[in-house]
Amino acid sequence: MPTAKDEARIKDEDTYQALRRDGASKEKAARIANAKANDRMKPSRKGGEAQPYEEWTRDDLYDRAREIGIEGRSKMSKKDLIKALRNH
Template sequence: MEKNHGPTIKDDETYQSLREDGESKEKAARIANAKANSSQHPSEKGGESSPYEEWKKDDLYDRAKEIGIEGRSNMTKKELISALRNH
């Protein structure tokens, strides 16, 4: 049964589906609201940034620092990539 998630969620059906798939409340809300906005296209590919695998480890570290990933100083390049993708 679909429920109303309040006025801040613009697409309750998408939100509920994402939550059932295990997405966080915040991520589900961002995606649901973007899909409900006709000027946004969340299913289309994003910007022009190269894949993390092509970044230098120092650049990955700096990005992790920007967004507040803890434990980044002890992470390998592979771990930094995983942490950035799962943040």
């Protein structure tokens, strides 16, 4: 159950709880729930213009992992980086 601090940031509690039950992290569930509650965002639509991670170079994947703070990225293969980015 989210704390009072978390609840203040969560805009769509039902979506948040469903994502948590499905195994999403608190951070990821809150991001998606809040995006869904925002009329200007459409998280159920396909993403933006970026290419799929499989088409990125390992160096580009590494840089993205560094931006979001994925631990152990220097020892990860391209496949591992893709998995870590998708599960973040």
